[in-house]
Amino acid sequence: MAKKGILLVNLGTPDSPSTADVRKYLNEFLMDGRVIDINPVSRALLVRGLIVPFRAPKSAKLYKEIWSEETGSPLLHYSILQHKALAERLGDEYQVELAMRYQSPSIESALERLKKNLVSEIKVIPLFPQYASASTGSVHDKVMKLVSEWQTIPNVTFINSFHDDDLMIATFAQNARKYQPETYDHILFSFHGLPQRQIMKCDHTHNYCLKVDGCCDTLNDTNKFCYSAQSYDTARLIAEQLNLPKEKYTVCFQSRLGNDPWVQPYTSKVVEQLAKEGKKRLLVFCPAFVADCLETVYEVTVEYGDEFKALGGEHVQLVESLNDSPMFIDALERMARGKFN
Known part of the structure; x- marks a missing residue:
């Protein structure tokens, strides 16, 4: 029996706290038309000509303050733990993939793995409790654009928000x-x-x-x-x-x-x-x-x-975030299985 696919997506993080990697991350993030929703030409001039050149070195210094030599970015570290815990909960009936809207692991690579393994359906869970066009909407948009290029499209569903879970x-x-x-x-x-x-x-x-x-x-x-x-x-x-x-x-x-x-x-x-x-x-x-x-x-x-x-x-x-709390993994499992409070 074909597995059901689950795609967890968080916002993203630089690959390292170096200025070059932070610049690369900010460029991809801020050039998203749902993040800075202005004319594309004006957005490019603003982001590449003003924001990123000045912001990247400053942000790199801040990332160095929170970066761990063992686990790297805390956002990616906890996202990996959430992914692993959910996969263990769901078992062999599901294939769970983790992606970041910006940088790596990419949504495209995660979807390709689901496609390669012929999953029967895909449920996309953006890891943003409250809906916003610049976060959840951007994830939905990216997934739909990528899947629309497939010759065979499985049933794809999306979690819109879970602000009241x-x-x-x-x-x-x-x-x-x-x-x-x-x-x-x-x-x-x-x-x-x-x-x-x-x-x-x-x-x-x-x-x-x-x-x-x-x-x-x-x-x-x-x-x-x-x-x-x-x-x-x-x-x-x-x-x-x-x-x-x-x-x-x-x-x-x-x-x-x-x-x-x-x-x-x-x-x-x-x-x-x-x-x-x-x-x-x-x-x-x-x-x-x-x-x-x-x-x-x-x-x-x-x-x-x-x-x-x-x-x-x-x-x-x-107050620390949800991170790898077992109760939050319970919430993700319930969303993955299509059950809600």
């Missing part, structure tokens, strides 16, 4: 409990940022997003595919697991690029404001990431930690 929510809550959230002055749910224009494009009515007060406070038929609304929903569900009152936590967004307005509030501004209010200890979740990476290990722990201390704060504690 109960096992994923429970894993983040479990990871936080050892830090005793109730002992912190404030808690941040810091999600990766997106330009406001990309958020607004998800509103196909063109009269709801950013025009309705509290438009992200609840998930409904209009905003159900909105990254920001799904992020707020994820934060609410984790907070409920931990019995956190609304005044105890803030949803915010990190990692801005360029001068265009991005979805707000910005994490850096929230950290600054909390320090001015006299808060001393912050606990930070990053629920847009299923594996610890530069944005969690360095941006939160080091950059925001240093900023907070410089303004009078004492400690910023990161």
